[in-house]
Amino acid sequence: MSRSLYRLPLEKPIYEVEDRIAALESAPLGAQQQEELRRLKRELVESQKKIFGNLDPWQTVEVARHPDRPKTSDYLSLVFDEFVELHGDKAFGDDAAMLAGFAKLDNHKVLVVGHQKGKTLTERQACHFGCAHPEGYRKSMGKMRMAAKYGLPVICLIDTPGAYPGVGAEERGQAQVIAESMFLMATLPVPIVCVVIGEGGSGGALGIGVGDRVAMLEHAYYSVISPEGCAGILWKSADFKADAAKALRMRSQDLKEFGVVDAVIEEPPGGAHRDPRQMATRLKTFLVRTLRELVSVPANTLVAARYEKFRKIGVFIEAAAVGT
Amino acid sequence: MTRRHPSNVSHAGANTENATTAIQSKRGVPEGLWQKCDGCQATIYRKEAEDLLNVCPQCGYHWYVSAAQRIEQLLDAGTFEEWDTNLRPTDPLGFHDKRSYADRIVSEQKRTGLSDAALTGTGMIRARRVACGVTDSSFIMGSMGSVVGERLTRLVERATTGKLPLIIISASGGGARMHEGILSLMQMAKVSAALARYSHTRGLFISVLTNPTMGGVAASFASLGDLVFAEPRALIGFAGPRTIKATIRIDLPKGFQTSEFLLEHGFIDRIVARKDLKSELARVIDYCGG
Ligand SMILES: [Zn+2]
Numbered sequence: 001m002s003r004s005l006y007r008l009p010l011e012k013p014i015y016e017v018e019d020r021i022a023a024l025e026s027a028p029l030g031a032q033q034q035e036e037l038r039r040l041k042r043e044l045v046e047s048q049k050k051i052f053g054n055l056d057p058w059q060t061v062e063v064a065r066h067p068d069r070p071k072t073s074d075y076l077s078l079v080f081d082e083f084v085e086l087h088g089d090k091a092f093g094d095d096a097a098m099l100a101g102f103a104k105l106d107n108h109k110v111l112v113v114g115h116q117k118g119k120t121l122t123e124r125q126a127c128h129f130g131c132a133h134p135e136g137y138r139k140s141m142g143k144m145r146m147a148a149k150y151g152l153p154v155i156c157l158i159d160t161p162g163a164y165p166g167v168g169a170e171e172r173g174q175a176q177v178i179a180e181s182m183f184l185m186a187t188l189p190v191p192i193v194c195v196v197i198g199e200g201g202s203g204g205a206l207g208i209g210v211g212d213r214v215a216m217l218e219h220a221y222y223s224v225i226s227p228e229g230c231a232g233i234l235w236k237s238a239d240f241k242a243d244a245a246k247a248l249r250m251r252s253q254d255l256k257e258f259g260v261v262d263a264v265i266e267e268p269p270g271g272a273h274r275d276p277r278q279m280a281t282r283l284k285t286f287l288v289r290t291l292r293e294l295v296s297v298p299a300n301t302l303v304a305a306r307y308e309k310f311r312k313i314g315v316f317i318e319a320a321a322v323g324t
Numbered sequence: 325m326t327r328r329h330p331s332n333v334s335h336a337g338a339n340t341e342n343a344t345t346a347i348q349s350k351r352g353v354p355e356g357l358w359q360k361c362d363g364c365q366a367t368i369y370r371k372e373a374e375d376l377l378n379v380c381p382q383c384g385y386h387w388y389v390s391a392a393q394r395i396e397q398l399l400d401a402g403t404f405e406e407w408d409t410n411l412r413p414t415d416p417l418g419f420h421d422k423r424s425y426a427d428r429i430v431s432e433q434k435r436t437g438l439s440d441a442a443l444t445g446t447g448m449i450r451a452r453r454v455a456c457g458v459t460d461s462s463f464i465m466g467s468m469g470s471v472v473g474e475r476l477t478r479l480v481e482r483a484t485t486g487k488l489p490l491i492i493i494s495a496s497g498g499g500a501r502m503h504e505g506i507l508s509l510m511q512m513a514k515v516s517a518a519l520a521r522y523s524h525t526r527g528l529f530i531s532v533l534t535n536p537t538m539g540g541v542a543a544s545f546a547s548l549g550d551l552v553f554a555e556p557r558a559l560i561g562f563a564g565p566r567t568i569k570a571t572i573r574i575d576l577p578k579g580f581q582t583s584e585f586l587l588e589h590g591f592i593d594r595i596v597a598r599k600d601l602k603s604e605l606a607r608v609i610d611y612c613g614g
Contacts, residue, residue, distance in 0.1 A: 163543075165563030165571050170581060171589050174562035175542035179516060183548055186517035187524065202500075202509060203543045203562070210513050224500045224509040224540070229567070234421035234502065248505045249417045258416070260506050310517050311477065313510040314470035315416035 006067045010051060010059050014270060017044045048270035055219065058242035060251050061227055063219045064198045065161075068273040070280065072099055072114035072157045075197065078280030079287065080105050080112065089138035092172060097127045097164070098136030098208075100143040105155070106288045108295070111147035113140040113208055114157030117198075130199070131164035137177035137207050141184050153191040153291055156208040161226060163204030178207040185210035186310070187303050191294035193287060195265070196220040197272075200250075212306050213290050215263040216252040217279070219271055222261070223250035260313060263290075361385055363557065377598045386535060386555045386598055390436075391443045391460035394493055398602050399447035399456065406445040408478055413440050413471045417505050425503040428464065438463045440471040441496070444479040446488065450606040455483035457492040461536065465498025468541055472501075473511025476545060480518035484525055489609050493532040494546040497559075499539020512544035519548045528612040530605060533560050533583065533592070551608055553596045554583035 007015055021040045024033055055063060063069070076083045080103040087094040100113045117130035140156075147154050163174050185192060185208075192211035199205070200222030216222060230244035231237060249255075252264040265286050268275035294302065359370050363385020373380055377397055378387040389397065395404050419425040433439060441463035446455050457479045459466045468476075476492065483490040500508040519529060531549030533542075535558035543562055546552075554560060561581035569576060579585050586592045596604045 163562065165567045167568065167572065167574075167577065167580065170561050170563065170568070171585075173547075173589070173591050175560075176547045176591055178543040178562070179512075179545070179547035182513050182516040182544065183520045183523075186513070186520040203512065203540055206509055206513060207543075210517070222506055222509075224505050225502050230502050243421075247417065247419050247421060248502070250506065255506055258507060260510055307517050307521065310510060310514045313514060314474050314507055315414060315504070316470045316474055317412040317414050319410040319412060 008059075008062050008066065010055070010062065011270075013047050014044065014051060017047055045269055048274070052219070052267070052269065052271055056242075057221075057245035057248075057251055058227065060219055061199075061221055061241075061245050063271050063273075064221050066271070066273045069198050070272050070276040071119070072112075072116050072159060072197070073119075074276055075114075075157060075280055075283060076103065076112065078277060079284045080110075083112070086143055087139070089135040090142060091138055092135045093133075095133050095136030095139060096123075097130055097132040097160070098139050100140055102152070103155075105284070105291065108153060108288075108291050110153045110155050110291070111143055112155045112157065113143060114155075114197075115160040115204075115208075117159060128164050130160045131162060132160065132204060132207075133164050133166075133169050134172040134174050134177040137163075137181050140208055141177070141181050144184060144188055148188050148190050151190060153193070153295060154188065154211075155287060156192065156194040156211060158194060158196040158200050158205045158209055158222075159198035160201045160204045161199050162201035163207065178203045181207045182210050186307065189299035189303060191291065191297070191302060192306070193290050193294070195283065195286070196222050196261075197283075201226060210306070210310065212294055212302060212309070213263065214261050215265055215286060215290075216255060216261050217265050217272060217283070218252050218267040220252060221245075221250040222252075222255055223248050258313075258315075359387075362387070379598055384597075385557060388461065388495075388535075389598075390462065391438065391458040391493075391495075394458045395443070395445075395447070395456070397598070398491075398493075398605070399449060399454075400451065404445055404447035404456075406443055407482070408444060408475050409439070411439070411471045411474060413469055413504075415503070416470070416507060417503070419503045419505070421503075428503065432463050436460065436462050440475075441466045441468070441501075442472040442475050444475045446482075446486075449491075449602060449609070452606060452609050453488055454605075454609070455479050455486070455488040455490045457490075459492075459494050459496050459541065461495035461497055464501060464503070466494075466496030466536075466541070467498030467501035467508070468496065468511050468515075468544075469501035469504040469508045470511065473508070473514050476515045477511075477518045480515065480522050480529075483529075484518075484522045484527055487525070487527070489528045489530070489612070490522065491530045491532065491605060492545060492549075493534060494537040494541055495534045496541035496546075497536040497538050499541050499543070509540065512540050515545045516548060519545060523550070526613075528609065530608065532596075532601065532605075533586075534558050536560070538562070538564060547591070549593075550612070551593050552591065553594050553601070553604065554586065554592045555598055555601075556583055556595055558583045560586050 085101040118124040118127040194211035227241040227245035231240035272279040364383035444457040533554040
């Protein structure tokens with residue numbers, strides 16, 4: 001079990017029990033202490049279940065952003081048997097915020113693309129904290145075109161606060177590349193499976209989010225705008241971020257209800273960051289099962305079904321036709 | 325079309341006091357005889373600008389035009405047939421900020437005379453039949469929720485089956501509409517997917533960007549034109565200038581995110597003045613087999 005230096009306030013009761021367990025384990029254990037230890041371990045699981053089973057929307061955002069939460073790079077080593085990284089967009093640069101490469105999953109050869117946030121401060125800065133620039137999306141598009149050429153399924157791991165907002169990003173066509181990427185993915189003639197593993201931040205997330213199956217990890221979020229951004233615009237202050245998070249209905253269960261995601265992948269007790277291996281196993285199970293369903297489907301059928309999947313999203317009133 | 329047309333609003337009631345204080349009218353709600361130009365800050369006699377299709381006679385700045393006015397300016401008189409007028413927005417999230425989205429919809433509808441931020445249909449441009457969509461920046465910042473996404477998707481689908489050239493004029497400062505949450509975000513994918521299909525049938529899509537075209541609208545259909553036109557000096561971009569400023573903490577370059585900036589960086593085919601838009605559209609349609 002990982003012991004993080006970064007503790008969310010909501011995790012406090014969990015860490016308290018853990019500290020008691022650690023204290024107990026540091027000394028030789030008699031029968032009585034053994035009994036106490038078993039009791040505390042049960043309490044630990046209960047406490048994790050209770051807290052993580054009842055996260056409010058803002059707490060979900062905090063968990064999704066937890067610095068120890070497994071990232072694309074973790075899943076690349078824990079889920080896949082091999083990763084052959086492919087760099088560069090053949091136009092401007094190599095965006096560290098977007099990883100791409102060949103990978104082996106079970107007996108499938110696939111292309112993986114995913115946002116990368118980095119772990120150390122240096123890495124995180126190099127990745128712009130998971131905010132890709134246009135060259136990131138050009139890189140993922142280039143690799144996807146190649147995957148289509150050689151019939152490789154595509155797996156997209158989504159984890160971004162949003163596409164990078166900056167002068168260079170605008171100069172190099174941030175809006176253009178996100179649009180083009182959706183356009184490309186809509187008709188790419190190979191299976192595409194997308195999983196929001198942490199933050200599903202707006203257009204930057206959707207830019208690699210058009211697939212045959214879209215799933216979310218249980219405590220990930222996926223939203224049209226960051227709660228802070230929404231609060232700033234509608235409440236005129238980012239202090240209302242928790243209200244915005246609630247109003248936006250951005251949690252996995254909400255998106256399942258709206259029919260935007262097909263599956264929610266349950267996280268281990270205490271969240272993915274408490275047990276990355278178990279999380280990776282669950283993700284792998286989902287990916288293998290899903291790919292098995294999709295690889296035998298003819299490309300035309302696949303693309304037609306993908307169209308229908310997105311085509312039916314939206315809620316509006318259609319009154320009995322008047323005129324026209 | 326029975327929709328209230330801003331340019332038809334009588335000015336007779338505007339008293340001298342109103343006129344001389346140069347009313348700073350809200351976008352889409354013109355009042356008074358005079359208007360301050362956002363481009364040159366001069367106080368302009370409204371009628372004079374209206375005669376120039378709502379372009380400032382002093383500095384050429386392109387003012388707001390409503391979707392209905394746009395249709396009148398672009399399509400041959402009496403040829404427009406509006407589609408999907410029976411679609412209405414609803415409040416799927418039960419969204420509340422300082423007020424409820426449900427209330428906001430009603431008041432925006434009353435204020436603008438629109439049912440939502442886009443209208444779509446078919447008509448003629450100098451006798452060439454086209455499918456045409458226009459977003460109106462006065463309705464919740466011209467943002468795209470389910471109705472805008474659905475109207476545009478149906479528009480693209482009808483252009484595909486009817487083999488019609490497609491023109492979408494964008495005016496959206498709001499991008500994807502927050503009040504419909506993830507459903508708004510997904511409209512970006514939905515319309516883009518329809519455009520991908522349309523493109524595979526060799527359909528011609530001309531996207532016209534007007535002030536402002538931002539966020540999720542810029543990052544979806546508006547950027548997917550086979551040809552991308554922009555009106556002069558329009559604000560066009562992905563992230564809002566304030567967001568960028570807050571992130572990078574430096575002053576933004578002069579002319580950042582304008583039509584001219586995008587042209588310089590290679591994202592726009594032509595900057596077209598409003599008075600020339602109709603003839604320019606007709607001309608390129610002819611080149612592309614329309
Ligand atoms: Zn002016």
